[in-house]
Amino acid sequence: MKTDKENFFDLVYQVVRLIPKGRVSSYGAIANYLGAKSGARTVGYAMNAAHTLDDVPAHRVVNSKGLLTGKAHFSPPEKMQRTLEAEGVIIKNDQVVNFQTVFWDPSKELEW
Template identity: 90%
Template structure:
């Protein structure tokens, strides 16, 4: 997918807004859905820029193993875990428990 960074970030935010409460997805899954298979890092950059946007639930995006790798972009860092737990997601040692159960794959969930 050829887009400029701002447009790609906007597409990322559109997908993230669709993640249901109590579910999580990964940077790579979003990149793959947007046709940028190797764009997980860029999705991460978009999430880093989204932490001040109230309408983008950035706390629902974790790494491919369910780790809260983006937590240091929240203030305080514990906020990411608190937001997920308030939605019913169980976290232990900065990792989503039952990751496959709460995992939301946009390629499956948003099929045309």
């Protein structure tokens, strides 16, 4: 039987799988979409646990300012930036350039 945390992680993964290539979302936007407004940190925990899952594009989740705060959980840490850049996202000083342009908000993009 799964715990509530595992169920929440699964919901996070379902949303993250929908982020299109070349776009990014934030921990807070995903938490808000899932009805957990103060759950950004828990979304971060889910992303940290997702690095063993090949079908969850954790590299597309950044903080609310577009910073690659999760890069330390990639091996090597530069992999997060390289993967985003390969999808057309421009990164400078560990931050997404034109963040608002490439930002994908599940609350606006998905019907619940």
